Amino acid sequence: MTLHRFLLPLAALCAGTSLSAQMADPLAPTGRWSAYQAGSAQLPPMGWNSWNAFFTHVDEEKLMGSAQRIRDAGLARKGYRYINIDDGWWIRRRASDGRLMIRTDKFPSARVKGDPSFRPLTDRLHAMGFKAGIYSDLGRNICSQAYADGSEQLPEGSVAEREVGLYGHTDQDIRLFFADWGFDAIKVDGCGIRAYAPDAERVRSGQYRALAPLIDQHSISRSNIPAVKALFAEINQSLARHNPDGDYMLSLCIWGSANVRSWGKDVGNISRTSDDISPDWGRMLTNYDSAARRALYAHPGSWNDPDMLFIGKGDFDANHLIEAKSHFSLWAMMNAPLLIGADLRTTPQPLIDIFGNADIIALNQDQAGNQAVMAFDADGFQILVKTLANGEKAVALFNRGLAPVDAILTADHLKFRADRPIALANLWTGERSSFMRDMKLRVAPRETVVFRARGDRTLADGLYLSEQPGMVNPAADGVVQPEPDPTIYRSIPNWRGTRGIGERPMYAGWGGAMADFTPYNQPLVIAGKTYGSGIGILANSRLEVRNAGFARFAAQVGVDDSALDGDQAVRFFLYGDGRPLASTPPMRRGAPAQAIAADVKGIKLLELVARADGVRGNAVPVSWGDAALLR
Incomplete structure (x- = not known):
């Protein structure tokens, strides 16, 4: 069966829409x-994954040893509940019926009457209070087959028997994993749809069958985004079919390629925003940057995933506790999954203590589901702020560099009143302090200082939308041609070193919606007036906003001064539960901001639309200045 024939019946599945719906106006309100x-x-997943510690050399003893340490160290009580088997568990796909076969020499409990089964293992994990996760790939073949160099535990047998990925077997495998074997989560990689081109050496040698790549990690324009979405749509249908209780977790792992940083939020529970992490400071910065400015693309139920924690090795081992604490703090602030990647059987207690910091974990697991928003960013120093469910703020002051920074934390960073006391609790040292207006502190090289802050809000009777990104979804962000994001740190990957010309911007997302900044990381400015709070997005966009009991919406809107096209007209519309509430006349760059407001009491979903008249060459940034929900 050709790829073309395979994808045609899936087209209507993509993102759960019909062909007619896909052709409909994406700016029309849906309610x-x-x-x-x-x-x-609904909260970011926490747990453990085998890959960083063991690569393909995973076995039952290693897995259960780490699970037992999580339980014995009290980490399970703090939320670590997923125990995930990554690559290396399979030996072949049985030719007679396509059933996947387990390496029973590595997983002896799988030796049961009849076909080998992971059910005894998942039953044991469930009895310990854990959930169990498994690994597969979108293609016929998997990542270790493409990139492992002499690795053990690769699939064996004929070419067909070594095709252990989901491609052509999606429903069969999902049923096996969830209904038969009792798994609760699946990580789906994408090497099988990028690494097996007809001209690849592994294919030309006859080792594997060719599969025309759907993903080109270095070229967005050469990636077949609709086809990739269609494959995930098929997975979602199978997950729903074989998990009638809805208790499962889908992890997308296509490394920030194919513009997934924009649409992953619509397709799975967690979505990788970058290539693999490694235990190097520079690589951690790359992975962190790939998610740090994407707060509007993460929500309860769908989270940005900058990859697993690599605490326990290299720059994040027990000799680098400052770096390890920074790594953990940043992932917590971003609402990233907290998936430990260490061999916990031998992990020193100081690192266990980092994993177990209940105050930092609480930021990650806060019920509001707001990823931190960038409040300051210059010269290798950043301040991230997130609004918590009880109205308090978490703030992280992150020194990326190798010299100490004398920083100033201000009330404005927190959106608190400067004339009232602000109480701080340091979540690593336990120290308490307070200040008014601003506070000076020194942040050591590579340190992240994390506070929980309590004060009087600048907006006393409501919340700015930029304070609640978990309630704001850019259903259409106005980006027509995805572009690589130049703000992501370009590190030296340990798997390539300094071969070639060095890493270049490769993760699409430039021009996406941002909290408190324009889509191109500029301040929000309308006709010369700067707005410290708001949403920046491109014209021809639609934002969905959940209303948690507020009575009124208000914003100052206009074409942002950063727009290159001064003649393009844009109209702004506000809808509530699909019905029109307010609108503006056409506006152009330089026109004063216009107020758009409405009574929204009883309305569950607002939709904020910026519609450009006609089609022109340049994308037009627009600003929803001071956009807020008020009581």
Whole structure:
């Protein structure tokens, strides 16, 4: 069966829409929240994954040893509940019926009457209070087959028997994993749809069959985004079919390629925003940057995933506790999954203590589901702020560099009143302090200082939308041609070193919606007036906003001064539960901001639309200045 024939019946599945719906006006109000709500990930998943510690050399003893350490160290009580088997568990796909076969020499409990089964292992994990996760790939073949160099535990047998990925077997495998074997989560990689081109050496040698790549990690324009979405749509249908209780978790792992940083939120519970992490400071910065400015693309049920924690090795081992604490703090602030990647059987207690910092974990698991927003960013120093469910703020002061920074934390960073006391609790040292207006502190090289802050809000009777990004979904962000994001740090990957010309911007997302900044990381400015709070997005966009009991919406809107096209007219519309509430006349760059407001009491979903008249060459940034929900 050709790829073309395979994808045609899936086209209508993509993102859960019909062909007619895909052709409909994407700016038309729908009255419904469109970000992913299937599965079970209202909070960022926490747990452990085998890959960083063991690569393909995973076995039952290693897995259960780490699970036992999580339980014995009290980490399970703090939320670590997923125990995930990554690559290396399979030996072949049985030719007679396509059933996947387990390496029973590595997983002896799988030796049961009849076909080998992971059910005894998942039953044991469930009895310990854990959930169990498994690994597969979108293609016929998997990542270790493409990139492992002499690795053990690769699939064996004929060419067909070594095709252990989901391609052509999606429903069969999903049923096996969830209904038969009792798994609760699946990580789906994408090497099988990028690494097996007809001219690849591994294919030309006859080792594997060719599969025309759907993803080109270094070229967005050469990636077949609709086809990739269609494959995930098929997975979602199978997950729903074989998990009638809806208790599952889907992890997308296509490394920030194919513009997934924009649409992953609509397709799975967690979505990788970058290539693999490694235990190097520079690589951690790359992975962190790939998610740090994407707060509007993460929500309860669908989270940005900058990859697993690599605490325990290299720059994050027990000799580098400052770096390890920074790594953990940043992932917590971003609401990233907290998936430990260490061999916990031998992990020193100081690192266990980092994993177990209940105050930092609480920021990650806060019920509001707001990823931190960038409040300051210059010269290798950043301040991130997130609004918590009880109205307090978490603030992280992050020194990326090798010299200490004398920083100033201000009330404005927190959106607190400067004339009232602000109480701080340091979540690593336990120290308490307070200040008014601003506070000076020294941040050591590579240190992240994390506070929980309490004060009087600048906006006393409501919340700015930029304070609640978990309630704001860019259903259409106005980006027509995805572009690589130049703000992501370009590190030296340990798998390539300094071969070639060095890493170049490769993760699409430039021009996406941002909290408190324009899509191109500029301040929000309308006709010369700067707005410290608001949403920046491109014209021809639609934002969905959940209303948690507020009575009124208000914003100052206009074409941002950073727009290159001064003649393009844009109209702004506000809808509530699909019905029109307010609108503006056409506006152009330089026109004063216009107020757009409405009574929204009883309305569950607002939709904010910026529609450009006609089609022109340049994308037009627009600003929803001071956009807020008020009581």
